[in-house]
Amino acid sequence: MEFKRASTREQITQFLLERILDGTYKPGERLIEMQIANELNTSQAPVRESLRYLEAMRLVVTEPYKGTRVREVSNRELEESSQVRVALEELGAELAGQHMKGQVERLEIEARLFMKAAKDKDVRAYSQHDIEFHRIIIEASGNQLLLSIWETVVLENRFLRTLNRIGKDQLTEFGEAHLPVIDALRDGDGKKAAMLLNHLICKFHFLKEPESEVQK
Amino acid sequence: MEFKRASTREQITQFLLERILDGTYKPGERLIEMQIANELNTSQAPVRESLRYLEAMRLVVTEPYKGTRVREVSNRELEESSQVRVALEELGAELAGQHMKGQVERLEIEARLFMKAAKDKDVRAYSQHDIEFHRIIIEASGNQLLLSIWETVVLENRFLRTLNRIGKDQLTEFGEAHLPVIDALRDGDGKKAAMLLNHLICKFHFLKEPESEVQK
DNA sequence: TATACTTCGATTATCGATAATCGGTAAACG
């Protein structure tokens, strides 16, 4: 068995990633290289490499000689990312239909977890399991590029923000809307799952629905 | 008016990007940091930053202490990227329908250019204008995230590879298939344009078509 | 001959130091 200790740079990337996503570093906040380097007992160079990586992932923005900040995501961009996310999830579900037929245990587990979180009004836990639910479907598509892109889009989405807009009381309703997706995938009906996900995301993100779909 | 000269790092990124895309650096080829630094009269640090950026863009692959290589794209991955590309272009075309109505001059110009290239059997020129054609549509969607992601996917696709598989003689046929898309967008019918693009890409990339669509 | 061990050049990973640039503040000027 192989255990490869992560390089300094990878550790820094992980560190920054976590802090950006959990909101420790807030949108617009400046990330000062030497400050991070000192905090982690390293030098400036690997920190800068990490920042370049995060920059390509669109999580931070850099201006020459002015430094790097956590990217601020406008409502406009939030909506854009939801549009893209819908398209990706549709593709994912369609492809997943073939692979998941009859094997939806993991989905059921996550569904149970986020329904419990909904009852407890635990937004953070809800978010975690909801995202995991969707990730499982995308993974099942077997398309690794899709998974990789979906992940960056979901990061962009800052899911929590949308969830907070939804409000704790509607979490249960939101969660329940996921259940038919499980049924569709159990039957191997990717098309139907895709349609359900589409409506689900559109509805709860207050997007306008696409022109009415023809149903089979 | 503002003129910002590019930083060393940005110049290096541009340099590497060009050489990877035009095939000077071939898939699997090792990119040696000091070698690049010497060639460009800089030091190792900015080169490494550029490589981290390209790594996040999935153009290169890095292994600790073993260096960075141009990523090799398997046929499998090529197919994956085509699937994703179809999904993105469908979304793009649907959204573009609303914005492009009656304003398809730029599309017509590019179409004329790639049809000429097809007649001349100039694969490189064909590719350039074909991609530009699609980019115009995605841009017109008004969704910047979509554009950004589409670009990385098309890079991944290394379009040329697919085109070479198609062969010089079918370029004209391939090109002509684009023309109905222009008509659909001129009418503001994004849905139809999306469907046409879907079939177009699937057909010429030898993908299996999705289960038959319902046509209006 | 085959296998394990050693050495060594090449390259990556990281560091510490220096140069370039920014934003703000205060002096100089009208």
Added chain:
DNA sequence: CGTTTACCGATTATCGATAATCGAAGTATA
């Protein structure tokens, strides 16, 4: 006063040097 200029501390951008690691080639051993 209001505006411009000169400076200063903070930070980024880049460099040159060193440490860590790799892999290939050689050496020893059985």
